[in-house]
Amino acid sequence: AQSVSQHNHHVILSEAASLELGCNYSYGGTVNLFWYVQYPGQHLQLLLKYFSGDPLVKGIKGFEAEFIKSKFSFNLRKPSVQWSDTAEYFCAVNSGYSTLTFGKGTMLLVSP
Amino acid sequence: NAGVMQNPRHLVRRRGQEARLRCSPMKGHSHVYWYRQLPEEGLKFMVYLQKENIIDESGMPKERFSAEFPKEGPSILRIQQVVRGDSAAYFCASSPGQGLYEQYFGPGTRLTVT
Numbered sequence: 001a002q003s004v005s006q007h008n009h010h011v012i013l014s015e016a017a018s019l020e021l022g023c024n025y026s027y028g029g030t031v032n033l034f035w036y037v038q039y040p041g042q043h044l045q046l047l048l049k050y051f052s053g054d055p056l057v058k059g060i061k062g063f064e065a066e067f068i069k070s071k072f073s074f075n076l077r078k079p080s081v082q083w084s085d086t087a088e089y090f091c092a093v094n095s096g097y098s099t100l101t102f103g104k105g106t107m108l109l110v111s112p
Numbered sequence: 113n114a115g116v117m118q119n120p121r122h123l124v125r126r127r128g129q130e131a132r133l134r135c136s137p138m139k140g141h142s143h144v145y146w147y148r149q150l151p152e153e154g155l156k157f158m159v160y161l162q163k164e165n166i167i168d169e170s171g172m173p174k175e176r177f178s179a180e181f182p183k184e185g186p187s188i189l190r191i192q193q194v195v196r197g198d199s200a201a202y203f204c205a206s207s208p209g210q211g212l213y214e215q216y217f218g219p220g221t222r223l224t225v226t
Contacts, residue, residue: 004154036217043116044155044203044217090154098210099145099168102154 002027004091006103013081013110021076021106023091033074034092034100035065044090050074061085083112114139116206116218117186124224131191131198133221137206144187145215146179149201161187194225 007022025031035047048059055067065076074091091103117136125131137144142163147155160168161181172179176194181187191198201222205215 034214043219046214046216049214098143098207098213098215099157099160099171100147100155100215101157102147104152104154
């Protein structure tokens with residue numbers, strides 16, 4: 001069975017700090033990888049996705065993620081966070097079938 | 113193009129009552145997924161449906177829970193004889209197909225069992 005592990009449950013940063021959120025998955029086959037974000041009071045939105053090709057994926061709002069197959073990782077990064085990035089971030093994986101397996105989420109708080 | 117719609121947004125039920133959660137997928141989407149989010153947990157897959165078919169219900173509790181996606185109308189997640197442990201946020205997502213497609217999520221229904 002697939003599983004997804006997110007390293008940090010809570011992260012607190014000041015504006016302009018750099019962000020890296022860790023995500024590791026356990027599955028030996030081909031996977032599709034996703035990062036979703038949930039802003040306070042809103043529904044889940046897709047930040048970025050990886051299906052194949054260039055392992056460095058660029059998403060919306062300046063986010064990017066790198067797929068490192070040998071490490072089973074898909075870490076999310078942003079060079080300079082803003083107060084508006086305060087949200088909960090979820091890493092998810094599927095194995096070509098459709099259902100998603102989610103990590104427990106990382107709550108990011110950016111202080112102005 | 114309207115997104116995924118869920119209603120109600122908040123639902124309060126007493127123990128033993130039935131809860132019905134509705135999900136209307138995005139226009140043109142025929143695949144619907146239900147997920148449950150418990151406090152301090154990520155989203156857990158419950159069931160995957162296409163029109164008139166249950167494709168995968170491996171995440172559904174064996175008793176009291178059922179789901180349908182009729183030919184006409186929204187998908188329904190039904191919980192009979194609710195218990196306090198059913199209190200959670202229930203999210204619906206839809207996609208236009210299986211596999212390499214993004215899932216679009218609705219705003220969720222927050223169920224509280226008193």
